[in-house]
Amino acid sequence: MTRHARNCTAGAVYTYHEKKKDAESSGFGTSSRRLGKDSVKSFDCCSLTLQPCRNPVITKDGYLFDKEAILTYVITKKKDYTRKMKEYERQVKEDQEEQAEKTNNETKKQLDKFISIEKNIVSSKISNASEDIPSTSGAISNVSLGKRKELPSFWVPSQTPSAKKARIEKPDSKVYCPMSGRPLKVRDLIDVKFTLVKDPSDKKSLIAKENRYMCAVTHDILSNAVPCAVLKTTGDVVTMECVEKIIKKDMIHPLSNEKLAETDIIPLQRGGTGFSTTNDNLQAKEARPALQC
Incomplete structure (x- = not known):
């Protein structure tokens, strides 16, 4: 077989080099590149603003922050907690009201049933037994046993089932460090x-x-x-x-x-610093859609 040119497309195999080249040019596939020295912050820069600190403070874990930036972060998190707590309390109140209404409806239903039984002491035999007794045939219809009204219909807007509202979990009152993920308190910050x-x-x-x-x-x-x-x-x-x-x-x-x-x-x-002996993660990866061949 004769030797082909560099960009020859007559090959029957889609090589790894071609796939990698097409992925870079088309924007598909996960790309990774090595971080250089200019891509990481300096030791005296804030971990939030990535700028040199004017009033530097440090946490117990050794992460440096600008005092204004970290206080703004803590205040924002506390406001967010207050907002989420109000929504959670509103949800709990609605659940209590719904449960109370459900209990009242059940009590009223039992009371109405008791009154109807007392009025009709002598009950008559059921005339149409086919509605209560299932058929002995192999297939049981969904319409039998009086289930016609219980089953929703996706074609009738009034009977279409509606999605339930998403539940809200009780928020955590603690403020966590954005770098270490551990609980953060303002009084634990140390001036540097x-x-x-x-x-x-x-x-x-x-x-x-x-x-x-x-x-x-x-x-x-x-x-x-x-x-x-x-x-x-x-x-x-x-x-x-x-x-x-x-x-x-x-x-x-x-x-x-x-x-x-x-x-x-x-x-x-x-x-x-850009050297592997100092940093753990020097590779930056960007997840993109995979190239389908």
């Missing part, structure tokens, strides 16, 4: 104090600077590639190397001489 890099020759604004902050103890430049931690007592940000080599020796704060516990050292969650 970054130490600015003092470089008189750098006249750029704080946001435009590449090296903005440094370790409060060792003055090492902080970045996504440098693991950091927040000291809960003062809110100072230090490197994990400083924690391991200096702080954990005697568990005393180097700046304030306060006694520290293990819970006072909160590792700061990093945004990402």
Whole structure:
């Protein structure tokens, strides 16, 4: 067989390369691409706004937020809970009214039946037994046994069954962290104090600077590639190397001489560097319709 050209369509097999090429050009099939350094937030950016924090606060799990953004998030969630709770209470009230009405109707039905029996003490024999006794034939009609009025008809609008209203579950009053999914309380937020890099020759604004902050103890430049931690007592940000080599020796704060516990050292969650050794998820996937061949 002679050698074909690159874009030859005479092949009898739809190859993987052709399928992948057609999927990319047509917009079908799940596409994945590797995230670069510019696709992830910096370590000093808010997890909600993805912008540098003006008033940074941190949770117990180490997620950094801007104070205004996280408070707005908590207030929004509480308002949403109040709205859902009102709808749930309205539903409970309607259920109680419906149950009470059903009970009253059942009581009235039994009372009417009792009165009718008392009026007709001597009952007559049933003249037409065919309506109550099912036929002995193999097939039982849906119209027999007086079920004609019970079965709805999809052709008559008045007898068409209607869908029931969706049930509302009781809302949860807790506010959960948008990053960790754990319960979040405003009083548990810890103020963070970054130490600015003092470089008189750098006249750029704080946001435009590449090296903005440094370790409060060792003055090492902080970045996504440098693991950091927040000291809960003062809110100072230090490197994990400083924690391991200096702080954990005697568990005393180097700046304030306060006694520290293990819970006072909160590792700061990093945004990402673009390297697989730092990040867990570097692949971004977009689910699209499959290409049918």
